[in-house]
Amino acid sequence: MEPLSLTDHFLIAMPNMADPLFARSLVYLCEHGEHGAMGLIVNKPSGIAMAQLFEQIDLPLETDPLRGESVYFGGPVQPDRGFVLHAPAGHWQSSLQVKEGLALTTSKDVLIAVSEGRAPERMLITLGYAGWTAGQLEQEISDNSWLTVKAEPSILFELPAELRYDAAMSLLGFDPSLLSGDVGHA
Template sequence: MTNPFVGKSLVAMPRLDDPWFSRSVVCMAIHDAGGSFGLVVNNRVHGLSEADVLLSIGLPAQHKGAASPVFCGGPVREDGLFILHGPPFDWKSCLPITPYVGLSFSRDIVEAIAKDKGPQHYKMMLGCAGWSPGQLEDEICENTWLVHAVPADLLLSCPAERCWDEVLLKMGIRPEFLALDGGTA
């Protein structure tokens, strides 16, 4: 049986007004009997760059993406550093999510990024999103989230301020036509 959520994206419905998840797109990494885990890909941490994060852990910040933004992956483990990335997937702590997207949280990938030897496409994130067993299914049944397969290039390269709209358009949905209140079938 295939997992209906891993490798997919959750797209927040307009009625979701939680400040952590309003207009968010979440890349789902784990969904099993223990709960669900993902990363918000379009919530920038304002005023914080990759250089700032690298310097805070004692690494030189002279790589080509040093001025790139850092993203808030969610309200859980806000001090945890996660790298959502494209190939390669041979880092010490890498969880391949799809053939095109992986999640790593070991120092080797961070050191490689600092030396411009990391993955070509990635997002550096602080924190993650988590759901207890059954919680995500309940939220989907309440029309809080849409579930959709989103291309890796969109997850890793779309500017944060346009990501929600772009993902909905890829789904064939015009964002302005989504209702704030939805029913259930």
């Protein structure tokens, strides 16, 4: 039997999540397998605008709509490194194909393209990512820390950050106020 892969799924923090870094977090899983998992928190703006980020890396950003867009806190691992989740996938130096038409790129060439007005049609930029060692995420799910649901690209790219958590929760098809933080076995 093949192990379950949660690549291209949302992790939705349970309402009782105690860890302040992940409370009310919506994580998009870019990779999940036998060696662990990695994803991006996609609903927590970092307080840094794209114009500031591009200024820090010495690239001009002339596209007005992008200048004020938020860079997100993607997670506590490598918080000084940029990650670009984008569609279409394109052809960049260092990309992970998440699914058909969607990739995660860490090389500067995608940022250069953005600064030159050749940005991917849809993108989200984070600083840092969330990572789990082999079996760690599965244990956290078993401990009732996360809910999982197949990701919906419109939530990632079309909704404001503050609406993403509840929109992902609604994909589950039940009232989240009915959730219990207790774990048990029948």
